[in-house]
Amino acid sequence: MSNFQSSRFAGLTAYVPGEQPRDRRYIKLNTNESPYPPSEGVLKAAAEAARSLNLYCDPTALRLRRAAAEVYGVTEDMVLPVNGSDEILNLAFMAFCDRGTPVAYPETSYGFYPVLADLHGIIKREIPLKSDFSVDFHDYLGINCTVVIANPNAPTGMALGPDSVERIVEANPGNVVVIDEAYVDFGAESAVSLTKKYENLLVTRTFSKSHSLAGARLGFGIGDKGLIADLAAIKDSTNPYNVNAMTQMAGIAAFEDNGYYMENCRRVARTREDTAERLRELGFEVTPSKANFLFVRHPEISGGELYEKLREKNILVRHFSKKSIADYNRITVGAPDEMEALITAAGEILAGAGGKSDAKE
Numbered sequence: 001m002s003n004f005q006s007s008r009f010a011g012l013t014a015y016v017p018g019e020q021p022r023d024r025r026y027i028k029l030n031t032n033e034s035p036y037p038p039s040e041g042v043l044k045a046a047a048e049a050a051r052s053l054n055l056y057c058d059p060t061a062l063r064l065r066r067a068a069a070e071v072y073g074v075t076e077d078m079v080l081p082v083n084g085s086d087e088i089l090n091l092a093f094m095a096f097c098d099r100g101t102p103v104a105y106p107e108t109s110y111g112f113y114p115v116l117a118d119l120h121g122i123i124k125r126e127i128p129l130k131s132d133f134s135v136d137f138h139d140y141l142g143i144n145c146t147v148v149i150a151n152p153n154a155p156t157g158m159a160l161g162p163d164s165v166e167r168i169v170e171a172n173p174g175n176v177v178v179i180d181e182a183y184v185d186f187g188a189e190s191a192v193s194l195t196k197k198y199e200n201l202l203v204t205r206t207f208s209k210s211h212s213l214a215g216a217r218l219g220f221g222i223g224d225k226g227l228i229a230d231l232a233a234i235k236d237s238t239n240p241y242n243v244n245a246m247t248q249m250a251g252i253a254a255f256e257d258n259g260y261y262m263e264n265c266r267r268v269a270r271t272r273e274d275t276a277e278r279l280r281e282l283g284f285e286v287t288p289s290k291a292n293f294l295f296v297r298h299p300e301i302s303g304g305e306l307y308e309k310l311r312e313k314n315i316l317v318r319h320f321s322k323k324s325i326a327d328y329n330r331i332t333v334g335a336p337d338e339m340e341a342l343i344t345a346a347g348e349i350l351a352g353a354g355g356k357s358d359a360k361e
């Protein structure tokens, strides 16, 4: 830290992304990327767009908005493309929360929400999950502040049904409800159609997981045109060319190839169910995930130790130090052969673990 930093940011705790190590080859099950490559159409479109990188991209991303609007069944003024959905979350915290007033979100959820709240001086209202890790929608009815809920939630993978989401939106007409649907394509139900009915609902999406474009950075905000105009004004005041030319073209091609991606999501969902069953056979507790990851713990080994032992076997998973979930690991659902390697490694580790207390010796 220098002597020049604004006092506004003194004490800021930055978000720590999952590791992206380059030291050796890992089976990477730690940041919920797709195990499947982008479609041929996307590769061609990105290469073609690279030819014009001397020119600025379209700051309104009009063609991409049109493609998104068609697939999401909304109008193009209801869509804002962004540089990964982290950007739309940041814009939403800026646009719809005031300094010193609260934003409510589940206490165990995506770690970026508290970071953004602190960054913008917004009071955090962290609402505990139920003991089974589910979100109780009753907690958010008439809560009288901006609400942010990941659905499915992370890192549990557990989803709220569309009726519960609608109840929350309906019960907070004076505040924006943000539903972060980063993982919705793997088996939960989307609230996008409700954006036509409720002017206070913002749905956020990402192409990082379901559409194999984590490295391209592409996400979307979908909501009433008033909300989108508010968000676009901040986008244009901070980074007007937020989605680069290659990513815009890749995104359009990905919408054209949507069938390929939805089939990949179904493959991931099948692998998730197979893996969950096999982990349960090994004695793991597994939350009922609708996402492309599993949230698991084992009575005989601590979360931290399992993480370390898998890492020694070149398998990366995600362990969170937060006390309430420190027993758990979040495991991305990869390709079937990757999950086979995970099951084998977990079996070997457990065979050598001999119980939590022994493991510490």
Ligand code: PMP
Residues within 6 Å of the ligand: 083, 084, 085, 086, 087, 110, 150, 154, 180, 182, 205, 206, 207, 208, 214, 218, 219
């Ligand atoms: N929301 C949730 C719940 C996430 O887990 C992530 C991924 N870290 C994001 C949003 C952001 O994803 P991206 O910025 O890659 O679109």
